[in-house]
Amino acid sequence: MRAGAAAAVCRYLGIRLGQALIALFGVTTAVFFALRLSGDPAQLLAPQGASQADIAALRHQLGLDAPVWRQYLDYLGNLLHGDLGYSYVQHEPALTLITQRIPYTVNLALAALVLSAVLGVGAGMVMALNRGRWPERVLTPLVLVGQAMPAFWTGILLILVFSVTFNLLPSTGFNGFDSLILPAVTLASLSAATIARMTRGAVLEQLDRDYIRTARSKGAGTARLVTRHLARNISIPILTVLALEVANLLGGSVVTELIFAWPGIGQLTVQSVDGRDFPLIQAIVLLAAVVYIAVNFVTDIAYAVLDPRVTTTGKAAGP
Amino acid sequence: MNDMLLDVRDLRVSFGPGKDAVTGLTLRARRGETVALVGESGCGKTLSALALAGLQPREAAVSGSAELGGVQLLGRTERQLRRIRGNLVSMVFQDASTALNPLMTVGAQIEEVMAIHGTHDRRARRKRSVELLAAVGVPDAANRARSHPHQLSGGMRQRVMIAIALAGSPDLVIADEPTTALDVTVQAQVLALLRESTRDAAVLFITHDMGVVAEIADQVVVMYAGTVVESGPIAEVLERPHHPYTAALLASVPDPDVPQAGELPTIPGRVPPLGERDAGCPFRDRCPKSQDRCRERPPLGPVAGGESAVACWYPEHGEGSSRTVEEATR
Structure with a gap:
């Protein structure tokens, strides 16, 4: 009886953890792609009057010139290592x-x-x-x-x-x-x-x-x-x-x-x-x-x- | 007359002009006696019962007199009522699955009565609540006291309700349809328990079920549309109902000895709702015997050659019904 209850609690916790991971995955994915649709950070980050070449170089530096699926896989890979990435603006880890x-x-x-x-x-x-x-x-x-x-x-x-x-x-x-x-x-x-x-x-x-x-x-x-x-x-x-x-x-x-x-x-x-x-x-x-x-x-x-x-x-x- | 423990005279409950829900309930009960208050839904029986414990809705006005062992129950302040409830007057409600607090152990709910009425020793309360549970027939009472209501069956929950009602050793137990929500077999057990456990109290038993009345009551008071239409000793009322309404109620109880041809008789029509009641006999629209005179309200008066009282201009004298109490009980 006791053991059965403990097993039930463990199963419940397992299910909840699984649900949480699925929810987190959904959220990160949605936000990742929605952001890519919102505009180009390089345009904003580049100083006034910067040339197209400068902006392209900046985009390359930020890794934004890679295909989106590539960026996404990199992001997920880093996430699994606990790396949330660097802030483009403040040049410090986001974490x-x-x-x-x-x-x-x-x-x-x-x-x-x-x-x-x-x-x-x-x-x-x-x-x-x-x-x-x-x-x-x-x-x-x-x-x-x-x-x-x-x-x-x-x-x-x-x-x-x-x-x-x-x-x-x-x-x-x-x-x-x-x-x-x-x-x-x-x-x-x-x-x-x-x-x-x-x-x-x-x-x-x-x-x-x-x-x-x-x-x-x-x-x-x-x-x-x-x-x-x-x-x-x-x-x-x-x-x-x-x-x-x-x-x-x-x-x-x-x-x-x-x-x-x-x-x-x-x-x-x-x-x-x-x-x-x-x-x-x-x-x-x-x-x-x-x-x-x-x-x-x-x-x-x-x-x-x-x-x-x-x-x-x-x-x-x-x- | 003063050996009466409960003496209710002319109890009235009103929700305002023209909205008189109970218009003159009179009943008496000795210690150990059970008075059944019978009637259809909406006839004012539950409201009368709540009024005796001061639990009527806030907007209801109560008048009349209700003495319990010489103590007036009506017109009390909330503070005084708190000392009466649970202690002198206790209640058993219809559906124990909603009438018990779902988040409190049943033991704690029994103990609460004692805590309110001055048993400060926690261990004594606990001991007594387990004793009460055992007394009302809950097996393994010590463990069951730690259960929550949802862990008990319907019959067990109603036994807990009864234990709560008994915890303060009250003089009056008001049971409002206590067995309506139960299976028939469980109903019989709970009725027997209620009967045994209230030997030292008067019981006001509210029901619409004439079969239950026959099983438990000593006296019967039949209410219709807020007023008493007939009252008397159980044997007399069941054997020779004088009021057409009582007779109709009895006729709608199936008799297992007589094979029923066709449908069970019912009473056509409905109880006139509040606001549609006039000065005449309230039953006249549904009454097979009604005549012009019924537009005048018949007083509740004694019947010739019996102990009953009836409020009817054309009372039946029992010639229509030949069934005895025993037959009706079965």
Whole structure:
């Protein structure tokens, strides 16, 4: 029995790993060919007024004059050796450039995530448990506004108020905790609104369930209903939303990082796309794909831990 | 009259003017007695039961009186109700597959009643929950207590529900169609269990199944469109139904001894929905005996030569039905 379960888990992990590899292969291939259709990096890299011969020489130097299938095989071969290529523009390994940026993006992502999870889940709970009363009437428009405001506008507004008018917080760059606040709030406002709406919906849906009525028939009060019964039952839908948000945030938030000149992956993405820096773009996309797959995998494991009805074989346990 | 443990008088539940869902439910039960509340869906029986535990929908207004051992159950604040529920009044719901928390072990769900009502010693709670599980006939109770609901069969889950209802040693157990979701054989076991395990309580048993009524009830209260049309001791009501509705309900239960020619009789029409009820007898549109006088609501009054009460201008006197309780039970 024990051994059987272990074997089932191993098989499950094997299948998931296979799926992940297929997904990564698909992503790298798609990005590789899409980039080759997007234009010629040599044209951009060559100095103003360079001759056709100079540009051709540059193209040869970058290996872009080889047939596309040849370039593709080289790229895959290098990838298998862990070589993500050199940046055309910055003349450094793409991997080095990315790893320098990762801590900043992770910092920002975690701050935004904690903020949006706490605010979102809290607001959603309060709204659902006070349906039709004043707390819901106050929070509903706030959530709507949060969801309707795009990051570039929220960000500029926050800079205007807290940096320009009151001069309380720095508006750009990274100099310690203070400079984390505005970008984190900007990022979190959108996520928090999404999470709040999701949480509200999940709580309302669960409140209608029969088991809640059973708990009330035992004499349970609101505090017990929330902590003992609702919390775990809504954790699964909330986890699903959170996982998506985490993956988004870790992939680098382009708009927010640009507004606050945040030295993270998002900013690097914009730079690399601007310069048609193929190896760097490919590396960033690969990283984002790995993050998505990893987050999904962790989420699946969390489902199985939270909900005893979920089994690794995908079948519901029998009676 | 004061040996009555449960004394419900003129219970009314309304969703606003013209939307009176329950219009005067009166019933009494002694300790150890089971009162069956019978009627079609939509007749207000579940709503009445929920109202007794203060679990009616927020927008419903409840009035009347319901005393349990001298304690008034109606008009209580939520805080007071929390001390009553699970402790004095407990409930067994219809479908245990949805009425149990899917993510909590069944042991924990039984223990919760004790945790709410003041058993702070965790080990004592655990011990008692295993005892309760064993008492309701769950084999290997100590291990089963650690199972989640989806790991148990439907019958076992309903036994768990009953264990939850018994955990607070309540005076009143309200069972709302507790066997409807079960196989017939399992249904019989659960009914027997419910009967045995509630000797010290009054039981309000809600059902639409006359066969189940015959098996478990001491008293029967027949509801129709929010009002009581007939009530009385089981033997009398089943043997000599006075109200045409009761008679029709009994006629629609198949009798295995009498081969059925053609289709089983049904009651044509439907229960008038909320808002379409008037001041007359609510059953008159479906009643074979209805006359002009039925436009006036008949009061619930005692029948001649019996203990029952009936709300009908033209009650039957049993001449139409010759079946005994025993026959109806089978």
